Amino acid sequence: MDGKHMQIGEVAARTELSLRTIRHYEETGLVTPSARSRGGFRLYDETDVARLMVIRRMKPLGFTLDQMRDLLDATDRLDDGDALDDGEREALLERVRTYQRAAVEQVTRLRVQLERAEDFAATLGSRLERNAPDSP
DSSP states (O other): OOSSOEEHHHHHHHHTOOHHHHHHHHHTTSOOOSEEOTTOOEEEOHHHHHHHHHHHHHGGGTOOHHHHHHHHHHHHHHHSOOOOOHHHHHHHHHHHHHHHHHHHHHHHHHHHHHHHHHHHHHHHHHHHHHHSOOOO
């Protein structure tokens, strides 16, 4: 390897995704290894890792694979550097804004769920303390 590329095991460790999950994302077209070694091993670069991190962050927010693909397509086209006319650029930016709003809404819902879960755990802790036998 030339130092710029990583094998799938290193990528898995860096992204905290399993090898199986990374391979699944490749099979579904969400990420493609930048290169292959002479032996056929998948090789990834920093751009591939960044792409996997986007996917990893979208998954717990409930985004579908199609939504992930759509957002990645929009961001790829924005980042590509190809000349986009103003209409194309604005349409892509609006797609990204839509996902950003959806992410913020889901984070808000998750915070409410977390608060309820913490309240529940505290209630159980209080009940245990009230009903625990006195310690010697």
